[in-house]
Amino acid sequence: MSGPLAGVMVLDLTRVLSGPYCTMMLADLGARVIKVEPPGGDDSRHFPPRTGGDSAYFMAFNRGKESIALDLTAPADRAIFERLLTTADVMVENFRPGVLDKLGYGPAVLAERWPTLILASLSGFGQTGPDRGRMAYDLLIQAMGGVMSLTGEEGGGPARVGTSLVDIGSGMFLWPGILAALVERRGGAPARRVEVAMLDSQVAMLEHAMMRAQAGDPPQRLGARFPTASPVDAYRTADGALVLACPMPRHFAAAAAVLGHPEWVDDPRFVDNAARLANQAALKAAIEAVMRERTTAHWDAAFAAAGVPCGPVRNMADLLADPQLTAREMLLPMAGFRVAGNPMKLSGLAAPDAASAPTLDQHRAALLAEFGA
Amino acid sequence: MSGPLAGVMVLDLTRVLSGPYCTMMLADLGARVIKVEPPGGDDSRHFPPRTGGDSAYFMAFNRGKESIALDLTAPADRAIFERLLTTADVMVENFRPGVLDKLGYGPAVLAERWPTLILASLSGFGQTGPDRGRMAYDLLIQAMGGVMSLTGEEGGGPARVGTSLVDIGSGMFLWPGILAALVERRGGAPARRVEVAMLDSQVAMLEHAMMRAQAGDPPQRLGARFPTASPVDAYRTADGALVLACPMPRHFAAAAAVLGHPEWVDDPRFVDNAARLANQAALKAAIEAVMRERTTAHWDAAFAAAGVPCGPVRNMADLLADPQLTAREMLLPMAGFRVAGNPMKLSGLAAPDAASAPTLDQHRAALLAEFGA
Known part of the structure; x- marks a missing residue:
């Protein structure tokens, strides 16, 4: 059984991460994704880490795609590109605003010549508004979009x-726009343009932080601590750290027993959530004094057995050894590495071939033959 | 022009954040989302901040939905629910694995009685694997999914x-599965089951961190610093902080000039990227010594005018005053607050009504009349 997007053809003009991440997941779901690269290839073909002569970074975000290198300023290559456009359902791009127009493939041209094509655009600040021309990298938008003000000690x-x-979040926000437009078009409606900005995406992911600020309770950086419940934090162990989230009385009592201090439930400093919040530094020190004596694995097993909500702070090596992720086909082999699989589990859908990223221009001859260009 | 998902009906059994976030964006795109709540309502109806008698938190993630309260263990309410199921295209749930089966609406039952229904499930660790029954909150999965090991000083x-x-990321990974299954079903294919785990989702968002660990270069917490390029970091100003990302020679020269230290480009400590990485603490101190004299707004304007990639670290109040976000309809009025709008910009699609969340059971009479239940 092939993927649910079998028969959907995506022309992918995107580079580096946000766009390629978006189109990779469309490929995982069965879409045919043709990556149209500049003659020098996607910049990320030069990003570390490397595997043999190739970029493992590039491979990890471009599995399941075909590649053709086209110079969109050269007439012969434009003719090929336009043959592809005639068949494509979707075109995805993450040029800076205005570049597509300069190439002669702006929204108005596409709507007139290829009216059934769904154009999907990713940019830093969007195609509109006073900042549309401003430079955007992931780190700059993490700063400007507010999440960095909430993250840290x-x-x-x-x-x-x-x-x-x-980058990843904005690529994810492009999916529903593209796919909803496809749903609608299968019902006979005309194509829509879809447009996502990195800044908008970051702001849309802030949960209730803007509301808290407006309610007079502006959120602050708190490390791993929770502002209104205790204990909810990361605690150091002998070899790492573990998160506890046990403000509920029965959970706190169970945690105190596991830590060998059942008397804490009657200690005036820790007797209820309000007391623990008022004495959170003392409580953290008391918890860590015990937890530093044993390993994360010990505490994880002990708390879990006692029904205390907990989670070890796992590093990359821990993830690579996790039986759950293995069972979920979330660690897939790729040219000497294991990389993240497809988290979208659909009945009848096989895990992607993680090692299936194309070399630059790999599919030129086949595409020229198929599309008569 | 209505949204691209007009005519699509979603039964939403989800609670709190991950599921409601997913279905809110489906509603923003025009789907009809009927929230089936337990008699006491979604837990998040009690979350702060509040507005009048209602939870602003709940309202912010449930706009555009209808509400009916149903006790899925009571025969009369089950009959109503089953009338809704007969018409629905999609059912979304985020119960713990096994709960849906206990209610008698597990995947096998649904596939037999409502074969065109697309079932979409969110859970902490997934419906399969050794950890499927383990407790999951957002913070616990941030720990177990690896991102906390990479975040901090x-x-x-x-x-x-x-x-x-x-929570938000796993809700976002549910979109493409649901919508791809809808695309396929409009083409005549049978319904699929869609299933997303919080842990898988977190791991799928780690970019190249697992690969770096396997390449012998395990990523570490670095505050806001970049490991292989300098200067790329957040720097304190008189009233906040600003990110600079200017390792390229021409950008570093421009930044040094803006800071009044053009001689830095010839300083052996700072002469190239390798030197700056070796002396990054000295460089950071030198930059901050200057930047602490003036405001973030001053430096942002000065660096931007000089073509230096930069971004102010903005807090929630800054976002609420941003003309770009206003121009993008990303700050929408809701019962005395402004909340994040819809980042998925589609041609012909109006911004959602942010104040359109339902009261508990608001649509019972209308739904009973419409579905003859």
Whole structure:
């Protein structure tokens, strides 16, 4: 059984991460994704880490795609591109606003010449508004989009979220627009344009932080601590750290027993959530004094057995050894590495071939033959 | 022009954040989302902040939905629910694995009685694997999914990403599965089951961190610093902080000039990227010594005018005053608050009514009349 997007053809003009991440997941779901690269290839073909002569970085975000290198300023290559456009259902691009127009494939041209094509665009600040021309990288938008102001140590400086959250998140916001437009078009409606900005995406992911600020309770950086419930935090162990989230009385009592201090439930400093919040530094020190004596694995097993909500702070090596992720086909082999699989589990859908990224221009001859260009 | 998902009916059994976030965006795109709540309502109806007698938190993630309260263990309410199931295209749930089966609406029952229904399930660890029954909250999965090990100060403890990244991200991974299954079903194919786990979702958002670990270069917490390029970091100003990302020679020269230290380009400590990486603490101190003299707004304007990639670290009040976000309809009025709008911009699609969340059971009479139940 092939993927649910079998028969859907996506022309992918995107580079580096946000766009390629979006189109990779469309390929995982069965879409045919043709990556149209500039003659020098996607910049990320030069990103570390490497595997043999290739970029493992590139391979990890371009599995399941075909590649053709086209110079969109050269007439012969434009003719090929336009043959592809005639068959494509979707075109995805993450050029800076205005570049597509300069190439002669702006929204108005596409709507006139290829009216059934769904155009999907990713950019830093969007195609509209006063900042539309401003430079955008993931880190800059993590700063401008507010999440860095909320991330880091209490009293310390703003910290970056430890992954390219904005690139990945904005690529994820493009999916429903593209697919909803496809649903509608299968019902006979005309194609829509879809447009997502990195900044908008970051702001849409802030949960209730803007509301808290407006309610007079502006959120602060708190490390791993929760502002209104205790204990909810990360605690150091002998070899790492473990998160506890046990403000409920029965959970706190169970945690105190596991830690060998059942008397804490009657200690005036820790007797209820309000007391623990008022004495959270003392409580953290008391918990860590015990937890530093044993390993994360010990505490994880002990708390879990006692029904206490907990989770070890796992690093990359821990993830790579996780039986759950293995059982879920979330660690897939790729040219000497294991990389993240497809988290969208659909009945009848096989895990993707993680090692199926194309070399630059690999599919030129086949595509020229197929599309008569 | 209505949304692209007009005519699509979603039965939404989800609670709190991950599921409601997913279905809110489906409603923003025009789907009809009927929220089936337990008699006491979604737990998040009691979450702060509040507005009048209602939870602003609940309202912010449930706009555009209808509500009916049903006790799925009571025969009369089950009959109503089953009338809804007969018409629905999609059912979304985030119960713990096994609960849906206990209610008598597990995947096998649904596939037999309502074969065109697309079932979409969200859970902490997934419906399969050894950890499927383990407790999952956003913070626990931030820990177990690896992102906390990468987030925080250099040499400090693991920090939480300053938003509920896992809840929101897993809700986002459900979209393409649901919509791809809808695309396929419109083409005549049978319905699929869609299933997403919070843990899988977190791991799929780690960019190249697992690969780096396997390449012998395991990523570390670095605050806001970039490991292989300098200067790329957040720098304190008189009233906040600003990110600079200017390792390229021409950008570093421009930044040094803006800071009044054009001689830095010839300083042996800072002469090239390798030197700056070796002396990054000295460089950071030198930059901050200057930047602490003036405001973030001053430096943002000065660096931007000089073509230096930069971004102010903005807090929630800054976002609420941003003309770009206003121009993008990303700050929408809701009962005395402004909340994040819909980042999925489609041609012909109006911004959602942010104040359109339902009261508990608001649509019971209308739904009973419409579905003859």
